[in-house]
Amino acid sequence: MESLQTIKSDDMVEIQSKAIKLTHTGNSIKVLSKEEIFKLIDVHEPYYALKEVRVDEHNFVTATIEAEQPLGEEISPIAAAEACRHLAILGSVCCALINPVKQKHYYLAHRGTYKRAAEKIHYTRKKLVATATCTFFSKRMASIKACLLDEDNQLICGIETSFHVVPHALFERLYYNFHKETPDFGVTNPYHQKKPLFDVQFSGLSAAASLGKIQDNYCAGHFPHFPAMPVAILMNTLLDLAARYIHHITADKSLKMYVREMTLLADNLGFSGEAVVLHVKQEAYVDNRFKLHCIATSTDNKSVGDITVIIETVKAF
Incomplete structure (x- = not known):
């Protein structure tokens, strides 16, 4: 089965080496507070769950996360969509730091690729290290490469993502019909x-x-006044x-499932109140590998998520 055009292994290794170097560097590192970050992006807790965010003089950013x-x-230590x-x-934090306009923007993931590293099979579910670097920035578009490492600095996975860069005022004009002053995000972490x-x-x-209608509490932190289903939740x-289909x-x-590679296209946001329907179609099946095309549509057949994924199946252990 042909590989998808995802992030290159060499790129992941390069980011991995930068992250290891950053952990051993002292004077040129800045620690970013949540308050500083939330002035630049409109993703908030609980969807935002980064800790110990640090940036070097080249705007290479690291943070710690917990699954x-x-x-x-899926195979541990973390689901592909959550990674x-x-x-x-x-x-998006990395892009916001490079953006010369130090005001709140929305960084809307549009296209992306994901690749799982194959070096290790068994991971612990301890604290993980996320790393990111901005590879392109313009007034309306930005691109990043990022990787996730385990506690031994071994690669887990990597992504390459492009964002639409939308100023806060423009976003409010575009999506004013979906504005809610006080969305009901609930008290539990969705x-x-x-x-x-x-x-x-x-x-x-x-x-x-069917996923049914998107509820406010599906979107907690994404975004505070425009509750929209995060792409990562749709991917999940x-x-x-896809797993249900493979079992069938x-x-x-x-x-169990190894999500080996994945490409993503997200043309639109799915907002609270819209109904979402999911479809999975098999494109290839060789040995223990499936290539599947998965799409999510909301009200009026609007595409809100389109992924092609290669999943490798393994026996439970």
């Missing part, structure tokens, strides 16, 4: 649990399901449906 979301059928969540947020799938159906080489539900097609519910 929050249940793995489901993308933390790395993309850190990447990222500590998976979203249920409804009306799951299988047909030949495909599967479909699509991958959950193989008739083996004991299989």
Whole structure:
């Protein structure tokens, strides 16, 4: 099965070496507070869960994270969608630091790729290190590369993501219909649990399901006054449906999933109140590897998530 055009292994190794070097550097490092960061981006807690954010003189940024979301059928230490969540947020911080306009902007993930490193199989679920660098910045677009390391500085995965850079005032004009002064985000962290799938159906080489209507509490911290389903949560539900499909097609519910590679296209935001439907279609199946095309659409058939993924199945251990 042909590899997807994802982040290169050499790029991940380069970022890994920068991160290791940064941990052994003293004087040129700045520690960023949440208050400083929230003045520049409009992603807030609990969706924002970075800790110990540090930046060097070249705007290379690191942070620590802890896995929050249940793995489901994926291999530890962290689900692919959650890894993308933390790395993309850190990447947006990196872009905000480079942005010459030091005002609040929205950094909307538009295109992205993900690649899992294959060096280790068993990871502990301890504190992980996220690293990011901005590779391109203009008035309306930005790109980043980022990697996640374990406690031994070994690569777990990497992403390459491009963002639409949208000033706060422009975002409010574009999406004024979805503004809520006080969204009901609830009191529990929605990222500590998976979203249920409804009306799951299988047909030949495909599967479909409903996520129901997006609720405010699905979007806590994303964004404070414009509750929108984070791309990472949509990715997680699509991958959950992909796992259900693989269990169905193989008739083996004991299989676990390695999300080896993934490409993402997110043309639109899905806002609170919109209904979301998920579809998975098999494009290839060789040995224990599946290539699947997964899409999420909301009200009026609006595309809110489109991923192509290579998943390798392994027996539970």
